[in-house]
Amino acid sequence: MTDTAAPLDHSRMPYQLPFPPEAAAEIIVPGALPEDERVWVPQAPNVWFRPLCLNTVSGYWVNLLRVRKSGVLSRHRHPGPVHGFVLRGRWHYLEHDWVAEEGSYVFEPPGETHTLVVPEDVPEMITLFHITSCMIYVDPWGKQTAYEDVFSKIAMCRAHYESNGLGGDYLDRFIR
């Protein structure tokens, strides 16, 4: 085994590789920015998301958020950490004075409350978000109005895919 670019011959290996039998299955999503409009789940006016990983065991989800035509994601609080990477467009939070541009990375700590706004001159914004725990929607005074967690996300996606012909089972590939 001197050429690391050659496939390994697993049958020759005394150590069980590459997977322990209990390991979860991988998720591979080629072309995660899809042309098939059906995978985008409506979230609010001009706001959609598409699931990539819905982790029911650790309680988090990874998705792409898409906003068109001056959309707003209602004010909410995060009890867990959030990681974002802007793939297209630009957005900001009403509560902060910085702007997330294309190619920017953002870490939002637990305890953040914010309102995501995409300005009118941005035709399309797409950001990869990794969200742990839940989102607690609040009014301007911080009073809870609703929540979302990985299970409510699953229910939203499943209902949407059942209604648009993809089928509820389409979602299973993203759930662990």
Next chain:
Amino acid sequence: MTDTAAPLDHSRMPYQLPFPPEAAAEIIVPGALPEDERVWVPQAPNVWFRPLCLNTVSGYWVNLLRVRKSGVLSRHRHPGPVHGFVLRGRWHYLEHDWVAEEGSYVFEPPGETHTLVVPEDVPEMITLFHITSCMIYVDPWGKQTAYEDVFSKIAMCRAHYESNGLGGDYLDRFIR
């Protein structure tokens, strides 16, 4: 407060917004694909990474991995989950038959052992990786040869930034 696009007047709010005093600080990295070559930390021949979030409290890190000219990231095992999103180029694992193309998302479950290869016809590959726990480098038979965790990553980055003029303190903005 009828116009959600207008900044909120926090002084009028009875509920403490937007941050609890104990909340960690955000991390904002505009232009995470930088032109300043100094932020890229050498990892192996033709392989570099740049840190975005080094979480010492939960034990994970988020970084960009960059590979040029047919680079290989040595065989390693992940005891924790990994999330990847390909921003440029293309790569595959010797242990799998799928290819991660630009715009692809990948979830790698705990228990994965793999060897990342960028083929010769790809001039540059950049992938966003979110890695929990550690990487255990192994030989082809699965025997441990080395490891990396968030603390060894911090040490690598700090030493590199100290040596190239950015200064070791430059790293602090990415550490929580």
